[in-house]
Amino acid sequence: xxxxxxxxxxxxxxxxxxxxxxxxxxxxxxxxxxxxxxxxxxxxxxxxxxxxxxxxxxxxxxxxxxxxxxxxxxxxxxxxxxxxxxxxxxxxxxxxxxxxxxxxxxxxxxxxxxxxxxxxxxxxxxxxxxxxxxxxxxxxxxxxxxxxxxxxxxxxxxxxxxxxxxxxx
Numbered sequence: 001x002x003x004x005x006x007x008x009x010x011x012x013x014x015x016x017x018x019x020x021x022x023x024x025x026x027x028x029x030x031x032x033x034x035x036x037x038x039x040x041x042x043x044x045x046x047x048x049x050x051x052x053x054x055x056x057x058x059x060x061x062x063x064x065x066x067x068x069x070x071x072x073x074x075x076x077x078x079x080x081x082x083x084x085x086x087x088x089x090x091x092x093x094x095x096x097x098x099x100x101x102x103x104x105x106x107x108x109x110x111x112x113x114x115x116x117x118x119x120x121x122x123x124x125x126x127x128x129x130x131x132x133x134x135x136x137x138x139x140x141x142x143x144x145x146x147x148x149x150x151x152x153x154x155x156x157x158x159x160x161x162x163x164x165x166x167x168x169x
Contacts, residue, residue: 022083023144026164028136028156030091031069032057037093047138048092061114066161072097072154075164084144085166087154089136096134096157097142098122103153106160107132115160123157132157 032046036054052060052069060067070091079085087097096106105117107127112119119127126132134157136142147168156162 022080024077024079024083024085025141026077026085026087026097026154026166027073028087028089028091028095028097028162029069029071029073030093030095030159032092034092046092051092058114061111061161065115067159070156070159070162072156072162072164077164077166079147079166079168081149081168082146083168084146086142086144087136088141089138092138094135094137095159095162096123096126096132097136097154098126098134098157100153100155103155103163104160106155106157108158111158111160117160120155120157120160123155123160126157 030048031051032048033051033053034046034048037046038044040054052067057067072087077085089095100120100122102120104120104123105112105115106123107119126134147166149168152166152168154164154166
């Protein structure tokens with residue numbers, strides 16, 4: 001009797017409509033030091049406990065072209081067609097998770113200058129809004145969205161070395 005019940009339940013559950021699609025979360029990471037970042041950029045810029053101070057941040061950026069603590073995980077992101085994607089900020093400062101045609105600079109001229117980058121059109125457009133559109137504050141997430149099959153490039157328009165490809169198959 002139990003096998004029939006199991007089979008019946010399988011047919012019923014597969015016949016349901018409106019079942020939520022799988023949602024893949026990209027973690028947005030950073031390790032800012034509130035004392036040095038807030039002193040330089042204003043109160044509330046960094047709201048975490050401890051982290052990399054601003055001088056070390058600038059030195060790492062100049063030496064390596066990135067700051068390891070600031071990244072997207074996983075990288076790359078792999079999705080099945082029909083799955084949804086969202087980004088959640090696990091760091092202490094604001095970021096964006098912006099789809100771009102090609103990777104490039106963000107909307108912070110000082111960081112672009114250090115990296116020798118020109119802003120992407122998508123990041124330049126965000127910079128025209130006040131406050132910049134697309135900001136994800138600590139603890140916040142983007143709305144889930146479904147991507148088409150293919151490769152999609154995402155970057156942070158504040159920290160343009162924070163990049164990932166989203167591969168949808």
